Amino acid sequence: MGRLFWKILGVVLLSNALVFAATFGVSRLLQDEHPIVKLRLEQTYRLAAKAIAAYNAEGHRGVVRFERRQRSRGHKLFLLDDQQRPLGKRLPPELVEQITDFPTILSPRENRAGFRPLYAVSVLGQDNRQYHFVAEFRLGLPHKKGEHRAVFDRRLIFLFLGIVISSAAIAWLFNRPMGTLKQATRRFADGDLDTRMPANMTGRRDAVGDLAREFNHMAEQVDALLSAHTRLLRDVSHELRSPLARMQVALSLIEQRAGDTYARERTRIQAEIERLDTLIGQILTLTRLESGSQPLQRAPCDVVALLDQLMQDVRFEHSGDQRQLHYHGPEQLMLQADAARLHSAFENVLRNAMRYTPDASAVTVTLSVVDDGCEVVVADEGPGVPEEALPRLFDAFYRTQDAREADTGGVGVGLAIAQRIIALHGGRITASNRLSGGLAMRIVLPIPD
Incomplete structure (x- = not known):
């Protein structure tokens, strides 16, 4: 997946999150009772019933034991009689001052005894006595009895998953045609001029x-x-x-x-x-x-013999100067290739190297087997080529400024022919400047299994 997918996904997620936040905020303003407050109140009444049952069964000791168990879960509970006298642990003075009526609900910011939500209610016990019950809950969402997590918590999770899935689907729907267009553009740029967008995209009535x-x-x-x-x-x-x-x-x-x-x-x-x-x-x-009017005539071809014959011809042509031509590589290497076309490609590359290498220097031809085929490297000791001109060396009729001024006799067609022939064989040709000076042409051709 490309960067466009993640950008679209991020925008859709952010917009959904903002809509959800705005909706949630408005709902809080419009609702009389917040869902969390309702759940906490229900939990408070359930705990109050348990505390009263513990008091009726064991008195003060039962209430203290019940309050201790709830404290281990992060809650502080206090059971009072109808005169607000403690039946278990004493209520902190700060809470006594704040709880003036029942029921009372304090938010974490309003609770002076600690940053916790507080709920104080009046409960009628089974013995028909009035009790007051105060609960300080730990921060977080409330849990219903017998459930691992709260209903409101599950709704949030499902809502979040729904937003993520829907956002990913929208991003994928936008990104998929862009990926198809990118692949078509790349194929067209690589020379496949028959590349066209499919009918399912051209038939769409949108951008x-x-x-x-x-x-x-x-x-x-x-x-x-x-x-x-x-x-x-x-x-x-x-x-x-x-x-x-x-x-x-x-x-x-x-x-x-x-x-x-x-x-x-x-x-x-x-x-x-x-x-x-x-x-x-x-x-x-x-x-x-x-x-493509003349397809390749492939047949078993010994690349070493082909290079040897070509190098003999070039040595004979340059017997009157001091340019040297060296070969390094195996004595035989077979390929399935069009020998005549391959000879033409090697000849254009080799003659180009001999044309630009100075007197009393050498051109080296190296043949080796690499992971993806056989590699032929033709390296000269000439002036090299400006880095910005390297990608254009294989364009028809392209010549560097130095080559035009030197008037070496070439017109910029030989390397273009070599590139087309190598590409027809399923290979590639690249050019790079050597650190020691000069230009290196690398030709990689596939070796049959």
Whole structure:
């Protein structure tokens, strides 16, 4: 249960408690006799009858013995004759002054002999003699004969339980749709654009129903916008492929006819064409991954062999510089994966690390088995990434300010492709700065049982 449930429960409980307190206070003002006073008076008359019976049976000794038993229970009792002479223990002088008539009821604040409620009554005994009886009760609710607790006490308990149960039910009714909305929002934020609120919520005719319908409208609008964006990227990329191919053909014809003339410019043009062709290929790959048009082709795959082949290619490409590439891990580790897609993900991460690590430094690839699968860590010794930029590294076309100024050649698509591929395999990829300097990419993939 979330904090919203406890907040609603607290508000409802407080409001019920205030209503109960106000009702209880008004009832006290309107009633002639308070329920507790009535019960205490009944208890006083019962005790008086017992005290008179003890006096008739054993005289002064019987009354003292009866008063002593009641004192052990927290009550002070005094039996007097019709002339207010004590038949047991003497009445304290303070009470003699205060009790001028029978019956007399004193609240704890009015009782000068002690902070206790006092009840003084006149009783006609079975011997037709008049007796006066004074009872000082301990603070608390009175008990009826033969009952463990008072009726008024039970009513309070049942009332309190009823308030708690009803308040919890109201809080649950309010909190449940909010929990459903929270889960739907989280799934939508995680990329499940088909998430919609269920019909039992959109069909409601209240504020919750309005909120559910607005959520579905928002989801449809966002889904439509992202789908249009994906189609635009795909269509533009397809359209660019044709003129790009024609440019490559035209450049080849120029090289054949011009010989060595403008060789430097032709080399630059060829490099830019290849860079543009790579970018278009990455965009098409990203749109296919996001649209799900090409599902994974899973098969037994040795991750170690995959990484080894990729590292050999990268070492060959960087044989002219002083960057080193190291591997630590087992000699074999099998997964159920799409080898081609996984190769593409590892390649994007590894080439990104080699691109940003400086000369005379190293990139380390570590493979290990962890609790929730196998972990591949690619760590470089580059400048790292600002902490606030780490969550956005896997967004398409995102590049940090340092990367833009350095003009490393990337356009911010490779890591987005890697993240989508890893997610399709049921894994996750995260980035963090190393304490010793550089960036560490952690890829976790599930291992089949």
